[in-house]
Amino acid sequence: MSATLFTGGVVWTGRHDQADTDAVLVVDGVVVTLGDDARTQGAQAETVDLAGGFLMPSFGDGHAHPLYGGLEAVGPAVRPCTSVDEIVLAVKQYAEEHPDEEWIVGASYDGSLAPGGLFDARWLDAAVPDRPVVLRAWDYHTVWCNSVALERAGITADTPDPVLGEIPRRDDGSVLGTLREWGATDLVMAVMPPRDEQVRIAALDTAADYYLARGVTWVQDAWVEPADVATYVEAARRGALRMRFNLALYADPRHFDSQVTHFAEQRRAVADAANPLLTANTVKFFADGVVENETGALLQPYCSGLHSHGMRNWEGDSLAEAARQVDDLGLQIHIHAIGDAAVRQALDAIEHVVRVNGPRDRRPVIAHCQLIDDADLARFAALGVIPNMQPLWAQLDALMTVLTVPRLGVERADKQYPIRTLDTSGAPLGFGSDWPVSSGAPFDGIAVATSRRTSDGEPDGGWTPHEILPIERALSAYTAGAANQAFADNDWGVLTPGASADLIWLDRDPRATAPLDLPTVAIRATYLRGAPAYRAENGADS
Template identity: 80%
Template sequence: MSATIFKNGVIWTGSAGDTTALLIDDGVVQALGDDAVALAKDADEIDLGGGFLGPSFGDGHAHPLYGGLEKAGPEVRPCQSVDEIVSAVAKFAAEHPDDEWIIGASYESSLAPGGLFDARWLDAAVPDRPVVLGAWDYHTMWCNSVALQRAGITADTPDPVLGEIPRRDDGSVLGTLREWGAMDLMKAVMPARDENVRVAALGTAADYYLARGVTWVQDAWVEPADVDTYIEAARRDALRMRFNLAFYADPRYFDSQVTTFADARRRVDEAGSPLLTAQTVKFFADGVIENETGALLQPYCTALHNHGMQNWEGDSLAEAARQVDELGFQIHIHAIGDAAVRQALDAIEHVRRRNGPRDRRPVIAHAQLVDDADIGRFAALGVIPNMQPLWAQLDALMTVLTEPRLGPERTAKQYRIRSLEESGAPLAFGSDWPVSSGAPLDGISVAVSRQTVDGEPDGGWTPDEILPIEPALSAYSAAVAYQAFADAQWGELVRGASADLVWLDRDPRTVAALELPALNVRATYLRGRPVYTATK
């Protein structure tokens, strides 16, 4: 690979500010500014055309395999009504008459009252084959009657551990399944996807991310079959971007699971791909507020004795976290409600006390609702709050499903991004794609405005939590590199760093917040090689 110099644009290095030129060679940053120009005698030149060059983005919490698989089923994500979803499923079923099951994702939960969807609505589209759709949150399924029959879910089926089976007034099963315990009843009878389809889904995910300037992603929910898929993709040289795997820790089976994590990590290491690592274990402390499974310190407004669902009882999360830390894994905990965040912080404090000091960089993902008493604990414990800035807006999900469950006081304390950043916590961003958009500029737009795409409300929702643009860019680049234990390799444009770059048509620091999603990614580079180039 010959040397390349980038010129004639704004080059943002990260913490070192702006420079005028960037020289890369053999996939590594060699020099900046005047030094780059002086050393670039025989280098190829890329004219930035007045655009912006910066470190590529990372996504600190996402589900790329699931996102890619969405393209293999009915296209229901764009649907704006139940009727549209049913029509999309009927169309897909007609076009795939040989598919025994119709499996897709991910529908918008706010399209039905309380997020509760009826099996009979899907029966109208496909009465003779099982249909299973995942909701946008991936904590909920909507199934037709044939699927429920295949899974043996009837009026006599009790709510399982860590799950809920909503019912109609007459006691019959509605068709919505909530959380792992209930969804696992369906997954146990669903056919496995063909491995070629799954490997192709990782390619679809890479296409999606690279077109948005992302070169590293944390897959935050990896089960044994997924490990096989990643290893097979590595064997086929089909990854095309950096992935880190987080093995899913299930409280129902943890004692047997934990004995397999080190072996799975060894298998990934032996695959020998520089694009694939497996250094993390993922815990779910709770569910989500929208279906009242997020764990709260005070009860839900809609159910005065319901505090939500804590997946790990007593000190079991703390002890499980200690065990995976002892194996050298990074801890990554999904915690939505304030009770779950406190339990996660307590678990990490327990790990530090029992296992002693080391560079562990634990992550609490989402941190949607954090109690005042716990804000300062992130920095004190060295915990990375990996937050999804796109969610910090008054959209339909917030106004229809979330706010009625939390009430106005708690609603106004959600997504305290600025508070955590100012507390000294190492704030990083992620998207949770395909739960929501995986485009960093979409999330950054909300982080710096707290507004919807329509500019509502004026001045931003909870404006004290608005984050300035440069910290927002860093939270999607350098901070994610720190989370990935790769801050010495990528995330900023400094001499010796990997040339992982994103080239935008304009400087995001000079663009109005609501215009950020419209910026064009002209190219994305991984170790100096263009892995995405926009068509003109």
Template identity: 75%
Template sequence: MTTTIFDGGTIWTGTGTTSDALLVVDGLIAALGAEARRAADDATQRVDLAGGFLLPSFGDGHAHPLPGGLEAVGPLVRPCTSVAEIVETVRAYAESHPDEEWITGASYDGSLAPGGLFDARWLDEAVPDRPVVLRAWDYHTVWCNSEALRRCGIDADTPDPVLGEIVHREDGSVLGTLREWGAVDLALNAAGPRPLDVRVGALRTAAQYYLARGVTWVQDAWVNAEDVEVYLEAARQDALDIRFNLAFYADPRYFDEQVATFADARQRVLDAASPLLTANTVKFFADGVVENETGALLAPYCSGLHSHGMQVWEGDSLAQAARRVDELGFQIHIHAIGDAAARQALDAIEYAITSNGPRDRRPVIAHAQLVDDADLDRFAALGVTANMQPLWAQLDALMNVLTVPRLGPERSAKQYRMNTIDAAGALSFGSDWPVSSGAPLDGIAVAVSRRTSEGEPEGGWTPEEILTMERALTAYTNGVARQAFAGQAGPSWGTIVPGASADLVWLSADPRETPALDVPRIEVRGTFLQGARVHPAS
């Protein structure tokens, strides 16, 4: 029997109470406070919190760990602050990797070019003779050089694919920017996946990234058939390192063929019998993103360029698809950015409930960037969790340059209504990493301030949607645990209560007593999974 006592700091249980001591026995929470100290003996290991703050470890309710890990494999364009810097980074990478047939990387800042439109000729200056494909921060857009366009068979006469857009110059030639996955897939499929061992390594990179930030459970919100093998191989190699739940991607173009494979893929994961891996969810896209005007809106975009945006599933097809995966016992997880998409997602979930009868579903609508007033109460009424990305709720360059001009001031002020939705008891947090930072403390700082890292605006943007620190911490811990069905197939996690798994994060300071702008600078001193310290590595 292994016993550990944590003391010397504040222990936030996530249940409205704090303690000054915690006893863990064989990976489970055994006792708190005076009872924990009485049960400890000379053989008990001690973790001195040194005045720090211990709480349940964070979960990430919506992320993309494989692409996140792969960003470290290709040219590192994410830190670049100009088009010229991206081009130079790609040039240097190509010169140092002469044997790579395709140069693929991610993820560039879409606000660095007017309208988010990037020209193939800029990349041609760096690499004219090999295909280059770079993904944007939003992961809904790619930037190709001319050779990549040629290899993909894209020219001025290529029609826009279903659910995608090939952007053209004024003279009709192809620019080099491809929007949404119908077009993005043309480039990614031509490039092909990285080797299996590289992708397993990327998954481990992602896990270590998360552990360093106090996260021990992640919802992979877009899993293709080939990704399942990556996770299974990682499980065979004991290389998962944190808890993952897989959400199989439902594509309206191929759904009838896909849905027949979802249960088999879930069974393969069950047969792997890894305590760190589940596959309980199916992911749908209801729309795209506001930044390229593919988010689905009830009223037109201000520019009118794409009118109301893009509806991925036409008519009642999303509702019918949701009903079918619900029949198979999967959790529904729907990407919905615009208010029209949120309504369609809520309608689909309501249809699945009505068709298939009551059960514990815990459906999820991810992002919920814009929700019409008439739909706000439906989240709680239908038992839907809004998994929101708190880091996005700020007036940063992306918001000011690409989002607000497209929505206009009135709609912009109704984005990310976290406080409103949380008041109804329907909120969890995620990062959408690598679209944005996967560090919960970064997102929490915005959730409790609605301010940028520079402190703008004073008093916070849409301050009525500011959360208290306790509620923000809950959304990143127990809110995600509830979304994840924690406790149904093993010990619960997300709160520090007797019998729960000792999934914990030790911070250097109490975020409740830290100014919001300083919260991202709080040190993660240790991350514990089932009582074992997994960060920093021993």
């Protein structure tokens, strides 16, 4: 038997009906008791002195892409680049340092660095003229290629825009080099050689390093294809997983009829790996694209009119029917919906499932919810739909001011990310990061949720300040809210007797920290089932 007593600091249980305490006793990875009882029963236990710090449930990330995030470290370092020239230089240097790599593959460049988010193949040709270069944008809905990559994919001036995709062109009709949405990006992805499996498994380890250092012990991988399932299963069999993952199997409207017949088989493969850290309980749908590409589906047209109302990936009632089939399998529905038209379609699909299949504990998720029509706000609570929000996005940063607001207009833009409105409506709010699209550090997102300001403090008083969320509600959305989404509310997400001891030890109380200072809260240690999964050097995370 292994027993640990955590004491000497403030303990936040994460339960709204329980006050703070100052001690937790953990036995064999499970919370046994709290407060005075913990000290009495844990008199002989190993003691962790919190040194005046703060202990709380660990975070969960309800929407992310950890495999992609881990793989970013393998290619050219384009994410930190602040100009097109910097990106091109990073690609050139990487290519020179890796002369034997047949394809140069990287992510995630900043789509706001070129007018309209449109990047020219010739810019990459100047760096690497003789090998294919493929870079994903930060949004993962867009790819920038050099000319060799376009040639390998057979994309020419005569190639029509594919279903669910766009191939932007120059004034003379030639292909520019930017590909938008799956129908177009898949043309290149289909001819790229697969990554070595060992590299992919190592990427999951890289992702675990990233997350555990930020206090996250569970992640919803929100886009998993069959090869990705195989990677996770192999990692699980090798005992190479160091945190909890739930997989969302990707539902493609172009191939759904064949895909759905394999979902149960893929779920079984995960179950057969018999690793408690890995589940596959969810199916991921994309209802639309993103506002920055003008592919997010809107009820009213974009200001530019270039793409009118955006793009719906599922026509007619096909999303509702596909969701019903997924629900028939007992799998959780998880729908990417950015625009208000996509959110309405997603809610309609879930309402259809409830009406046809009857009541059960299904906990459907709509991720992002960037824009919601007023008439649809109350439907989340009524249908029990979890709005999984990315709070970091609710700020007037360059992405918002350069790409988003001009496409939506100020009045409509000011209705984005109604986090507090949804929370007070009774919707079961959960948070996620969409890492590596944006930072996977929960405190980066919580800082924005509780201020609606940029890291520079702009604007004073916050953007749409009526949507500012109280700090404890923000913490809960990243802990108990994530556990609720994972059907794990009796297992982790709060500190209560019988729960898994998934914990984070902070250097100070985030509730007493100014919102803009929350990203500086240091994580001293992260515990999974009572065992340290991450420890900061010298007792503090730098």
